[in-house]
Amino acid sequence: MAKQYETVIGLEVHVELATKTKIFCGCSTAFGGAPNTHTCPVCTGMPGSLPVLNKQVLEYAIAVGLATDCEITRYGKFDRKNYFYPDNPQNYQISQLYLPICRNGGVEIETEEGGKKIVGIHEIHMEEDAGKLVHDEWEDCSLVDYNRSGVPLIEIVSEPDMRSAEEVIAYLEKLRLIIQYLGASDCKLQEGSMRADVNLSVREVGAEEFGTRTEMKNLNSFKAIARAIEGERERQIDLIEEGKAVVQETRRWDDTKGESYAMRSKEDAQDYRYFPDPDLVPIIVSDEMLDEIRAKQPEFRTEKMARYKEEYDIPDYDIDIITGAKHMADLFEATVAICNQPKKVSNWLMGETMRLMKEKEVDVEDLRFSPENLAKLITLVDSKAINSSVAKEVFEVMFEEDIDPEKYVEEKGLKTVNDEGALRKTIEEVIAGNPQSVDDYHNGKEKAIGFLVGQTMKAMKGKADPGMVNQILKELL
C-alpha cells in the first residue's frame, strides 16, 4: 500500500498597515504618486537622518495582537536586519527579531470536517517596507523609487499548525477579517497590502518529526496559494518517493505555469547580523496604553453576528454573508440607520450587489455607492415611485458611479406612470393588438396574461407599476 503523507504548513503573512504616514518619518503612505515624491531624508537613507516611531503603527500592531489572543511584549525593541540591496536605502531594514511586539497567540478556524481548530501565532513583529526597483530595459539601467520605503508592515508568523490548503485559506480569511474589522489594513492580496509566504513540509502520517520545509513566495491570490500548496506537496512527495531529499530553500511560485523554482537555498542564506537599532529607544507598552487600545477594539464578527440576529431580524444566511466583510457590514448598518429596512437593505446587498461584484470583478472594499443613495433607492421603490426593474437599472448606475437615485430618476423620467387613464388606454391598445393571447387567456392559459403585461410594460417603457397593469388587464379581459 502506498504511503500516506501529511502536509504541514506554517505561514508568514505581511500586512501593510493603514497609517497615513510612514513608520519612521512623516511621509505619506498613499499608493501611487510620481516616483520619489513621498520621500524625505529618513526614508531615503540620507546620512545624518534618524528614525522616529509612528505611534499608530505600534497601536495597530498591538490591536492585531490583542484580537489574535497574543501576549503583548511590554518592553520591546527594534532590530536592524543588515543586507545590501538598492531598494533598501540604509542597507538595513528596521524590523524586530529579539523582542517582537506580540507572541504566542492564535486564531480559531473551521476545518473541512466542520470542526474547529486553533492555528497558533508564533509572533507578530513590526517592520518597514522597502522601495521598488524599476528596470529600464532600453537604457540598461535600474532606477529606485523610495515611495514605498518605510511604509509600515506587520509580519504575522504562524505556528506550523495547518494541514491543507483549505485550512490555510480559512486562516488567511480569518486574519484578514480581523484586521479589516480593526481598520488596521485593507488586506488586499492582489495589491500586495497582504502577502503570504507558505512554509511547507510533508511527513508520513503518524510521524513525529517534521520533514524538511521549503518557503514559497510570490503568492498573489487565494487561488494561487491553494495551487502552490498542492504543487509543492506533490513535488516534495515525489522527491521522497524517489528516495531524494527535500532541500531547505526559498522557492518562487509561477502561477501561470503552475510550478515553482528555487530562488535560494539555506546554504546561500545571508547572515543578517541582527542587533538592536541604537537610533530607536525601547518600546515600552504601559498599562494605560494597553487599556486604551483594548477599549478601542471594535465589535468583531462573532459579536456582530449575534447583535444582527437580535436587532435586525434577517436570516442567518444573510448575516453570515454580510458580516463576512467589514466594508459590507458597515454599508449594511449605515444604510439601515437611514431607511430602517434591514431586510430590504440585505436583499440589495445579497442580490444585486453580489451579482454586479461578480460580473464586474469588483472587490467589496471598492464598492462605491453610498449608504445614503442605497437608502434613497429603497425609499423610491417603497413609495412605488419606481418599480423594481427600473430600480435595478438605477442601481447598476449607482454601482458604477454612486449617483443620487432621486435626481437620476427625475432627470431620466423613469418614474412610474400612475395616471390610470393613460395606462388603461395603453392596455386597451395591447389587447386590441394581441387577439391570439387574449383568446389563449380566455381558453384557460393563465400564462398568456404574463405576455400581455410584458407588452404593456414595453409600451410604457417600463415605467408602470406591474401590479396595477395586472389588475387593469384582468378587469378589461
Add this chain to the structure above:
Amino acid sequence: MSDILDMTAVELAAAIRAGKTTAVEATEAVLARIEEKDKELNCYVTVCREKALAQAEAVQAKIEAGELTGALAGVPVAIKDNMCTEGLLTTCSSKILGNFVPTFSAEAVLNLEKAGAVIIGKTNMDEFAMGSTTETSAFGETKNPWNTEHVPGGSSGGSAAAVAAEECFYALGSDTGGSIRQPASFCGVVGMKPTYGTVSRYGLIAYGSSLDQIGPLAKDVTDCATILEVIASHDEKDSTSVAREDTDFTKALVDDVKGMKIGIPKDYFGEGLDEEVKNAVLQAAKMLEEKGAMVEEFDLSLVDYAIPTYYTIAAAEASSNLERFDGIKYGYRTPDYEGLHNMYKKSRSEGFGEEVKRRIMLGSFVLSSGYYDAYYLKALKVKALIKKAFDDAFAKYDMILGPAAPTTAPKLGESLTDPIQMYLGDIYTIAVNLAGLPGISLPCGRDSKGLPIGLQLIGDCFQEKKLIQAAYTYEKGRGVFPSAVKKA
C-alpha cells in the same frame, strides 16, 4: 585685526553688540588667518568664504536691528565635517562622501544659526570619526598648532586645531570615545562632551549611534558653557534626545568649589600614564582642594574593560551605520564595475580608508551569527557594569578627576603603525561614552616639549553644571592659558 582673533567668542559677541566691531570684520579676520595658516595646518576640509561673508552681513544687520541679542550672535564658528550643513559639502573626511552636499542641516547647526552664528567652514577629522589623530582623513592630516610635527588628536582634530590656531572662535566637534576631549587636551583648548541625549544627533553622520554626542570646542570654560546652552535642545526628530529643563549652563559659571567632593580614580594613574601629565593633573586637583573641594582617591574598577567593550559596540554600530554608503544614492561610485555586487564591493573598497574598513570588518564580525552572544551581547553586559561602577562612584563624589589622555600629542605618523596602541590612548575618555556621562577637558599645563596637557572632569548624567562650575573655578585659579599662536 589680531586683537579680534585673541578674543573669546563671548567677548567678541559683546564687542559686536557694543558696536566696537562687526560680524563681518570678525569673519574677515578669521578668513585672513585661515589664508595665512591653513595651508600648513589643514584644519579645514571646506572653507565657505563667500557664504560666510554673506551670512556675517545678514547677521550683523539683524544684530543692529535688535533681532539678534544672544551671547554668540555674529561669532564665526567651524563645524566638524560629520555634521550636515545644507548646501555645503559634508564629507566626514572620506572619499566616499567626497562630493556629498546635504539637503538639510544638523539640528545643532540650526540651533547655532538661530543664535546668529556665522559658519566659516567644515573641519577636518579622522575619517568617519574613526581615529585619535586626524591622520585617517582622506584629505590629509591636520597638524597641531603648538608644534606642527605633532598630531592635533582626534577625531575632532580639525575643530580643536582651528580653535587653537584662532582660525575660528569656537567649533563643534563630536565625541564617540573621546573625540572632543582628547583633541581639546592635545591642542590646549576646552572641549566638552555632554550627557548622551543633550544635543540632538539629527544630522550628525553616525559612527556609534549609542555613544555619539555633539559638543563644543572653545577657548575657555565660559565659551564652552555658552555654546552648550545654545546647541542643547530637545529634538523630536531624534528618539534618543532628552527633554531637559536644566540647560541654562552659563548659570554654573561660578568661582566656587567649596564642599564639592572630587574622586580621583587610582586606576587612572597607573601604568602607561606619562609622568608629566600625571603631575600636571594632580597639581590641578591640589588647586581645587586648596579652593575648598574635598579630594580623595578611590577605585573605580573595570577600567581595563572599557576599551574592548567600546571597540566592540562602536564597531558593531558603525558596520551597520556605514552600510548606506554604497555608491547607489550619493557619494563615490567606482567608475568600472560589472553588476551590482561588484559595484558595491569596488565602491566601498575604494571609497573607505584602512581604519574605517578595519572597524567595519571588526563590527561585522562581532555581530555575525555564532559570535553575537560571545562579543556583542557580552560587551553590552560589560557596558552595564561600567555604568554601575560610575553610579557607585557618583554616590560618593560630585565628579571624577583625571587626565584626558595618557600622554601629550604624539608625533605625526607614530600612531597609525600600531592601532592597538592608538586605541589604548582612549582609556580615560571611552568609559564616559559607554556610561553616557558628561565630561570636560581643559588645559592644565604643558610638558617639557611645550605641548598642552588636558585635565578631565567627569560628572554623573545631567550634572554638566557641576563640571562647568569646577572647571570655571580651576580656570580662574590657573589664570590665562597661553594661545598656540603666541605660545608665550
